[in-house]
Amino acid sequence: MTSYAIQTSALVKTYGIGSKATRAVDGLNLNVPEGSIYGLLGRNSAGKTTTIRMAMGLAHPTSGDIKVFGLNPARDPERVTVLRQVGYVPEDKMLAALSPRKLLELNRNFYPETWSDDLARKVIKRLELPLDTAFIKLSLGNKTKSALACAIAQRSRLLILDEPTTGLDPIALDELLRLLVEDCTAPIGDKPRTIFLSSHQLAEIEQIADHIGIMDRGRILLEGPLDDIRSSFRRLTVTGAALPTTHPGILSIRQQAHATQYILQSAPEAFAQDLIANGATIVESNPMSLNEIFLELCRTSESTAADREEEFA
Numbered sequence: 001m002t003s004y005a006i007q008t009s010a011l012v013k014t015y016g017i018g019s020k021a022t023r024a025v026d027g028l029n030l031n032v033p034e035g036s037i038y039g040l041l042g043r044n045s046a047g048k049t050t051t052i053r054m055a056m057g058l059a060h061p062t063s064g065d066i067k068v069f070g071l072n073p074a075r076d077p078e079r080v081t082v083l084r085q086v087g088y089v090p091e092d093k094m095l096a097a098l099s100p101r102k103l104l105e106l107n108r109n110f111y112p113e114t115w116s117d118d119l120a121r122k123v124i125k126r127l128e129l130p131l132d133t134a135f136i137k138l139s140l141g142n143k144t145k146s147a148l149a150c151a152i153a154q155r156s157r158l159l160i161l162d163e164p165t166t167g168l169d170p171i172a173l174d175e176l177l178r179l180l181v182e183d184c185t186a187p188i189g190d191k192p193r194t195i196f197l198s199s200h201q202l203a204e205i206e207q208i209a210d211h212i213g214i215m216d217r218g219r220i221l222l223e224g225p226l227d228d229i230r231s232s233f234r235r236l237t238v239t240g241a242a243l244p245t246t247h248p249g250i251l252s253i254r255q256q257a258h259a260t261q262y263i264l265q266s267a268p269e270a271f272a273q274d275l276i277a278n279g280a281t282i283v284e285s286n287p288m289s290l291n292e293i294f295l296e297l298c299r300t301s302e303s304t305a306a307d308r309e310e311e312f313a
Helices: 048-055 078-084 100-110 117-127 140-153 170-183 202-206 226-232 268-277 290-312
Strands: 004-015 022-028 031-033 037-041 063-068 086-089 158-162 194-199 211-216 219-225 234-239 250-255 260-264 281-287
Touching (some): 022 048, 022 219, 031 194, 037 202, 048 063, 078 086, 100 140, 117 140, 117 170, 140 158, 140 170, 194 202, 211 226, 219 226, 226 290, 268 281
Parallel strands (some): 086 158
Antiparallel strands (some): 004 063, 211 219, 234 281
C-alpha cells in the first residue's frame, strides 16, 4: 500500500469575495508518494505556491483536504508535528535579515535532533555560499543558496522546495541537483525521505524527478511516474479517409495540409493499430518530450477554460 508525504482531496483556496473572488487552487487532487522526488510543474499563477503554503500551514484551505504524513497542517498541534518533519525553501527567499552564517546557526538550534553540520559544510562548499556577507548585500542567487543550505542541513523527512533554482548560475544549479540526489534521498532510519519541488523550469526538474504533476489553473492535469507519462504520450501523423475525431486516448487533433496529427495521451500503440486496420497510413510516430507534453496539456486546458467561459458568458 502506497503511503503519501502530501495528499490533497478536492482542495480549494479562494482569495477575495463575491464577483472578485479568484480560485488559486480549484479542486486539487494531488498524491506525492513517500520516498519520491516529485516535480510539480506549472506556469506562473498555476497555484503551485498556494498549494505549498497550505501544506506548510501558512494558508488555510477554503474547502477540501490537505494532509502531510496523514496530518492536517492547518490545525494545531498537528501543524507543529508537520513542521518538525519538513525542510522548506519559500518562493520569495525572504529570510531573516542575518548573514548566512547566523542564519545557519539559528536553524541548527531549531532542529537539534536532525541537523547535520557536516551536510551544512558540504552545501556551503559545493554552492560556494559566502557566509559572512550581510543579508542586504546578498545577490538573489546567494539568498537562494542560504535558504537551501538551511533546509538541506535539517535532514528532514520531507524537503519542500518552491522555485529552488531562482538566481542560480548553471554551475550552482548542477551542484544543487547533485546534492539533492546524493544527500537528500537516503532514508533516516526506517523513514523514507521525499523531495517535493515546484517549478516552471521543466528541464531542471526532469533531470532528477521520478514523479511528475502538471498543474494549471489550480488543477492537476496529469500526475504519475515520469517514465509512465513519457510512454503514454505520442505524436502520430496520419493519412487516410474518415479518420476518427473522438477517442479516449486523443488529447488533441491538428489538420495539416495533407495529413492529420494526433497527440495521444494513452494507449498509443492500440490506437495506431486500429487506424491501420481501418486503412489509414501512419506517416510518423514520435515520442514526446516532457516539455512538449506540458505545452500540449496547458494549451488544451486553456482551450477548455475558454470554451467554458463562452458557455457562461
